[in-house]
Amino acid sequence: MKRPMQPYTGLQCTQCHRFFPEEAPLGKCPKCQGLLDTLLDETALSHYSKRQLENDTRSMWKFHMFLPVKAGTIPVTAGEGDTPLRPVKSFPHLRNIWVKDETRNPTGTFKDRGASLAVTRLSQLKIRKLVLASEGNAGCSFALYSQMAGIRCHVYLPSDANNAKVELSKKLGAQVTKVKGTISEAGRYAANAAEKTGAYNASTFVTPFRHDGKGTMALEICEQRGWESPDCVVYPVGGGVGLVGMWKMFKILYSLGWIRKRPRIIAVQPTGCAPVVDAYNKGRMEVPEWLGPGF
Ligand SMILES: Cc1ncc(COP(=O)(O)O)c(C=O)c1O
Numbered sequence: 524m525k526r527p528m529q530p531y532t533g534l535q536c537t538q539c540h541r542f543f544p545e546e547a548p549l550g551k552c553p554k555c556q557g558l559l560d561t562l563l564d565e566t567a568l569s570h571y572s573k574r575q576l577e578n579d580t581r582s583m584w585k586f587h588m589f590l591p592v593k594a595g596t597i598p599v600t601a602g603e604g605d606t607p608l609r610p611v612k613s614f615p616h617l618r619n620i621w622v623k624d625e626t627r628n629p630t631g632t633f634k635d636r637g638a639s640l641a642v643t644r645l646s647q648l649k650i651r652k653l654v655l656a657s658e659g660n661a662g663c664s665f666a667l668y669s670q671m672a673g674i675r676c677h678v679y680l681p682s683d684a685n686n687a688k689v690e691l692s693k694k695l696g697a698q699v700t701k702v703k704g705t706i707s708e709a710g711r712y713a714a715n716a717a718e719k720t721g722a723y724n725a726s727t728f729v730t731p732f733r734h735d736g737k738g739t740m741a742l743e744i745c746e747q748r749g750w751e752s753p754d755c756v757v758y759p760v761g762g763g764v765g766l767v768g769m770w771k772m773f774k775i776l777y778s779l780g781w782i783r784k785r786p787r788i789i790a791v792q793p794t795g796c797a798p799v800v801d802a803y804n805k806g807r808m809e810v811p812e813w814l815g816p817g818f
């Protein structure tokens with residue numbers, strides 16, 4: 524049987540809606556600095572059936588047709604994804620709660636999904652150096668996949684970042700710089716470094732190649748539930764990459780007719796650092812930098 528074509532077509536700006544067929548390694552929109560999103564041709568995607576999912580691929584890459592890569596791509600993979608969905612027994616009065624155990628990923632978090640995808644696409648686009656800002660987890664993930672792909676990786680972290688994560692990033696071959704201040708300050712350092720050295724900035728919501736990787740959690744959750752979507756997904760939001768990626772994949776599955784309803788998605792943040800929840804409750808479209816509760 525003829526294999527259907529890969530549905531990925533290119534990048535589109537979420538602000539000015541310009542389309543980029545994407546043979547250059549873009550970050551934000553070159554015209555208006557808006558965020559770019561990856562575009563899938565849903566007609567091409569509809570030629571795939573659930574049965575065609577490569578069940579012998581034990582990673583998120585079994586869903587390669589949903590990912591922004593070209594046909595025949597050999598992924599930079601360490602077996603990320605394909606994580607268990609476990610029933611939660613600790614709240615007997617709340618039945619039917621499930622946890623997606625993302626600690627099973629190669630470096631212990633779902634950041635591996637975004638990093639495997641981004642490094643795969645960036646190595647195809649001939650990137651040799653990348654930088655990013657991280658609280659620790661994404662740094663470890665990008666260190667691992669960059670090392671596998673022979674890409675130089677420089678991670679900028681706030682000075683209070685988890686030291687075990689800093690050490691692991693170094694062991695995985697990344698250059699690490701601790702920055703006084705918060706993750707926002709680390710983000711400014713990463714952006715400056717990218718501008719000065721020509722490195723690619725793979726930070727959250729600068730690169731368009733991370734959120735679809737985390738979106739594979741939505742694909743796996745639906746498959747693990749026999750293609751029945753959950754009523755509700757509760758997600759611990761930092762930058763929001765996973766929330767956006769899963770929302771997009773649930774929407775695509777719904778429009779393909781693979782699931783019959785889309786779940787409610789609830790963003791959760793700790794009270795000590797809740798900029799997204801705070802902005803949402805105040806009806807703001809922008810999320811200002813978090814200065815602490817009550818500011
Ligand atoms: C363990 C963990 N949970 C949640 C998040 C938030 O992820 P996102 O950027 O997808 O909102 C992060 C990273 O920021 C993380 O490392």
Ligand SMILES: [Zn+2]
Pocket residue numbers: 536537538539540541552553554555556557
């Ligand atoms: Zn634009």
